[in-house]
Amino acid sequence: MSDIDPDEIPPGALSVLPVAGIPEIRQGDDLAGILADVSPVVAYDVLVVTQKVVSKAEGQVIPIDTDDPRGHKAIVEDESVRILRRRGELIISQTRHGFVCANAGVDLSNIDAGHAALLPVDSDRSARRIRDVIRARRGIEIGVVISDTFGRPWRRGVTDVAIGSAGIGPILDLKGTNDALGRELQVTEVAVIDEIAGAADLVMGKATGIAAAIVRGVPQAWFRNGSVREEIVRAPQDDLFR
């Protein structure tokens, strides 16, 4: 064993910090202002905010129609532009944003009984609003990511991915970059925004009530304009699996 020091923070390290102190959010709450108040962000931090609190603040929570025999499924069908697969209670569909996910992103957890939370109407816009308020109040550049929990075909378990972003590039394009041996890289478009969303989930969990996290140490070169909808959503004609 060499003389390595486990307490030394090497250059290029990241930290992922849960944001405490976000109260229960209700429709009409000034979520951006609350986040600006409670998030200890510094310049070039990425603030990751879970979809649930964004949907609540934006009023994207609706009562489940108990007269509709389809129940919760009625909402899922209404929120879908295309159903890809059905199995039992599970529907995999494409939302109007272009996301392909279970139950069109409609969710019954962490909201009042008898209600369902829909995805934000435009989650890139939701991210921009939060970014703009924090930038105005603090005078710093930050990135904002709205995250949600999606399943994957072929792999069990869910992970958090980005459904909206502002100030941070969703895709890192390494085109023209060489590998460590000087050969051009084959894989050039890295969805860093989804890796950031997943990293944030590791400190938020699903049961803790922690609705935001800060990812600190992301290279400054990654901060730019860009939208999840424009860069991450794959057009159906480019997709091999629908």
Next chain:
Amino acid sequence: MSDIDPDEIPPGALSVLPVAGIPEIRQGDDLAGILADVSPVVAYDVLVVTQKVVSKAEGQVIPIDTDDPRGHKAIVEDESVRILRRRGELIISQTRHGFVCANAGVDLSNIDAGHAALLPVDSDRSARRIRDVIRARRGIEIGVVISDTFGRPWRRGVTDVAIGSAGIGPILDLKGTNDALGRELQVTEVAVIDEIAGAADLVMGKATGIAAAIVRGVPQAWFRNGSVREEIVRAPQDDLFR
């Protein structure tokens, strides 16, 4: 703005630390020993190691047969048990491990010209070897993840996911857990191992030659036996998209 301190590290925070000092790896190199020497791991760290150096150390690098008109594709077909889709040069196939990915995980970057790197034969075993060596030398419990870069249907860009693990549970099962409002969670199986692999990629990049990273601060309760192949790979009969 309240009296928040951006330099305070809150409870539950993670750090992601690139591991420097890994030399160019060749077949037969004692990768586990090298990692034990250069990685400043402490108890309950997760050491994420990229597939490329594991494949090299294990001799999973083969010359491309220049007499075979299929070229690189010959290797991809040999490494596939089932071809799911083809488009141009791209093949999406299922490997014998059960992974569904582009080109059966066969990769031409960061290896000598005229050669291709295959996936490890058993990447859970590769992770266990590294974990066992570090545990023996340091006397600490750690988790080890072997990561690789996969694309996704429906979403553009690649992310790093786990193809092998030891000492850390691939899936965090929240079954029976309640949400912050006391209702049972709908989504209960979180693929934390893939979120850890993606977080590590944020500090490794594809062009830097950094082949490992430490994720520090993962809850101790997540450390247990478990394998990516057994927990993450979805059986074809459970899958809606092949």
